[in-house]
Amino acid sequence: MTETVIGHRTARIDGELKLTGKADYAADHNLPNQVYGYPVPSTIACGKLLGLDLDEARQAPGVIDIVHRGNFPQLQPSDNNPACGAAARLYRSPSTMGEENKVGEVRLPFEDDGIHYEGQYIAMVIADTFEHARAAARLVKARYEVHEAVPGLFYTDDEGEEAGDEAVSRGDPAGAFDAAPVKLDQTYTIAMETHVAMEMHASIAHWEGDRLTIYESTQGVVFQRNALAQIFGIPPEKVTVIAHYIGSGFGSKLFMWPHAVITAVAAQRVGRPVKTVLSRQQNFCNAGNRPASRQHMRIAADRDGKLLSIRHDSYNETSFVDEYTESIGSGTPRVYACDNVSVSQRRVKVNHGTPTSMRAPGEVSGSFALESAMDELAIALDMDPLELRRRNFADRDPSADLPWSGNHLRECWDDASRRFGWDQRNPQVGSMRDGHEIIGWGMADATWEAMRSHCSARVELRADGRVQVACGTQDIGTGTYTIVAQTASELTGVPLERIEVKLGDSMLPAGPLSGGSMATATVMPAVAGATRKAIERLKQLAVAEGAPFAGKEADALEFENGALSDGSQTLSFAELLDKLQRGMAEGEASAAPGEEKDKFSFRSFGAHFVEVRWDPGISRLRVARVVSTIDIGRAINPLTARNQVEGAIVMGMGMGLFEATEYDPAGNIYNNNYADYIVPVHADIPDIEVELLDSPDYNFNEFGARGVGEIGITGMAAAIANAVYHATGKRIRDMPIKIADLMEP
Amino acid sequence: MRHFAYQRAGDVAEATALHGSDRSADFIAGGTNLIDMVKLDIMRPERLVDVNRLPLTAIESLDDGRLRIGALVTNTDLAYDERIQADYPVLSEALLSGASTQLRNVATTAGNVMQRTRCPYFRNPSRPCNKREPGSGCGALDGINRNHAVLGVSDKCIAVHPSDMCVAMAALGATVTVEGPSGVREIPFEEYHLLPGDTPEREHALSDGELITHVTLDAPITGAKGHYLKLRDRASFEFALASCAAVVTMDGDTVREARIALGGVATKPWRSFEAEAALSGQPASEATFKQAAEAALAGAVAHRDTAFKIPLAKQAIVRALTTVTAQ
Missing domain, CATH: 3.30.365.10 (Aldehyde oxidase/xanthine dehydrogenase, molybdopterin binding domain)
Known part of the structure; x- marks a missing residue:
């Protein structure tokens, strides 16, 4: 009888890695020849950037490059704005949920000379160490034309614009209200909040020719891959986004923020991997918030x-x-x-x-x-x-x-x-x-x-007796690794310690955002489907000519506790694959919500x-x-x-x-x-x-x-x-x- | 972080010699405050003189009954010292209400005396601040100032002194021993921290190059009870909105002598002689405590967001006195 693992209190399978510091979060990665980016934030809330004085910063120790509007690829390339060593131009991401390329802020970095909020990036210093980059960033001097800011919802009487697709109406609410004997008419407010996830936003961008690899603390490797492909105008296959472990996000890491784009351009310009880790202060201004x-x-x-x-x-x-x-x-x-x-x-x-x-x-x-x-x-x-x-x-x-x-x-x-x-x-x-x-x-x-969203997954039953499950979603700390392993364990009867889960890599079969409380319901059916297909594949291999179950019907074989059986002969999948001289039996499947909705x-x-x-x-x-x-x-x-x-x-x-x-x-x-x-x-x-x-x-x-x-x-x-x-x-x-x-x- | 030179001193003489009267040099001990400010780019020392090796880690009972605390005694060691817990419990309570275990384990006594304000306008180099950059203005006066002071304020600065330890020391009475280019001198604790007035950049009575070597607490008052009450939004790891250190001796139901100091509401650790006078010789009753609270806050000045601090500080005084006189 297969042991039931779903529905049981199960310690995180990645707990030991996290406790021992072996879990590789985005900023933990260090690539050969890597340099460091430190963004320069606007110190005013509203106005126009008139100019930057970069002389002092350029001469600071360790400075390699300073990226800013004057040398950054623009939406419209022009002769007086040569993007030396970088993409000639950039495109905005369409930023849609449907195309899975939504970004946190659709405006490209340095796209115009407007200052729209305090903290908006006006440059990024690239230097040989983080400390040098930060020190030099503070030497960048900006000249502004200061305009009066709208400091927040509670400072303005502006009625704004209606989001029409949010409107709902049924019955006659006004008439019913007027006629009702007991009524209440009140206004409620909530202050702006910030996610303050423990782990800072971070990007490490690395180009090999026209291929971009970026390590990011993200709740959506697939979304970021698609968005970067759109922005650089390159095929999605040329972009890899990696997020093996995430120190929480609460939504702030669902959609890519401008620092990742600047970092990728900087890496292209200097021809070396660039690591950018935002400060806590920058996390507050540049990576989303719950609006007031x-x-x-x-x-x-x-x-x-x-x-x-x-x-x-x-x-x-x-x-x-x-x-x-x-x-x-x-x-x-x-x-x-x-x-x-x-x-x-x-x-x-x-x-x-x-x-x-x-x-x-x-x-x-x-x-x-x-x-x-x-x-x-x-x-x-x-x-x-x-x-x-x-x-x-x-x-x-x-x-x-x-x-x-x-x-x-x-x-x-x-x-x-x-x-x-x-x-x-x-x-x-x-x-x-x-x-x-x-x-x-x-x-x-x-x-x-x-x-629920759609999801693909791949499962490999391997000759060494292990099961590997791969899915291009990610675990933001909630326990997705463990749930994926539980699913595969439940269906194969293989204990959790022999199940290896690979997540957080956009090269894996596409998985969902870690958001909206939908990861579990989305990922599990795909993992289950892939597991069943792998088992099916194993059965097909087992009944092929010259195989141990040759002559049997694949459907007549039972798969239990990691072993195939026809009633008289029982072979573990490892034994079977060994006999077949095969490394694995694999299955890939996709799942999506259906007519139930x-x-x-x-x-x-x-x-x-x-x-x-x-x-x-x-x-x-x-x-x-x-x-x-x-x-x-x-x-x-x-x-x-x-x-x-x-x-x-x-x-x-x-x-x-x-x-x-x-x-x-x-x-x-x-x-x-x-x-x-x-x-x-x-x-x-x-x-x-x-x-x-x-x-x-x-x-x-x-x-x-x-x-x-x-x-x-x-x-x-x-x-x-x-x-x-x-x-x-x-x-x-x-x-x-x-x-x-x-x-x- | 900008480049700076680093030098390590082995004794007080070497430390003061290394520092000299160089205004671009700073002493560093626990670093919990200084390093933070260097990273924020609001302190830009060109040279740091590390005093952590100096032999200033002892707490010594003096023959006259006073207790001499070495500058490098950590907040943790001080809070759990048996003499402090027995004779100066208000100080232990104040220390343990501050920061976090990790910070207290490295933060030093002298460093805490030197702690600088948490005013966000001070801590951001792109904001105006008369304390950081004299003459640049005060962002807090017309800005958000819920965490700011109502006592000892000026039209140049309303920044709160953030220390809990210093509030207890103000109530207990103490002497700060300093050593520098012109030798050793002693400064009464009450005179050590300066009101902002027109010169908020001047925060203390140290001269250039002087180093705190000890803080010596006055002899404990016979029969005194003490209590530190800290009020804040959340239960831990937050600076005070209002706090009160109370040290009281009683004659039956009458207050013989009281020491009252306030934190979280003033520009320096705030000894309230007015509250003490209102308590002395009076029955230990709620009415007396309220009178003392009124006297303590009589000179308070509220800004946009600080009006609530005046009643809150009064509540801290009344409850601290209620608690301490019930002991």
């Missing part, structure tokens, strides 16, 4: 709490050099039963670097406003907030007229509320006390759409219950306890799945209590480092009790797995704000909550 957002929420119900109308109109920041739309209201038409719903989204240009996806992009922001509004509505109705949600449970997806593939939200409510002890809650504000502290209890729902709506649900403690005598606010129950279909690896939810809950605490990337009135960033950009530290993290329902979603894929990376963060900020209201009577609609908001005047 404002949400106008109008919601109405009848006196029994039945929702009658939801209107959710949102604004997000974008930059002046790309269009980024945060789909803030995307969950709103789906989560609760309500006949009259409208959603809209507008983008407002500000002088910040281009925003990008950040964990649960859009929905986490939207869930803050929606789940806060539900709490406010419950108070207006004098109803328990959990009961209000129960009364608006959506039996089927109200936005798609489709049944849910599986909506276990009620079980999540039951389980989490019981474990939390919600029935002990005294609804009276400030009524629960412990010494100096006032206790607040709040809850909110969590939700994230289940998505026309039959069902796929979405995960969960519930967070949070206890905060507010000490009004010293204005101290802490989260004391989080109890969450989440349905993610089947947890392939409950160890890493729980780890994802716990981590997301901690990140949600950051959104609720601490995280804000601040720009001052001049448009200059204020807190671009780990000391001043506050995230939760260990001492802030309370007991987090996560339960994952085991409810496989076999409509979605054969393994029943939906994604798990994002859902844990959704609803958390609202659950905290709702608990804070219960403790203090203060409704905070602007995230993060600051103690000054709660102090008595």
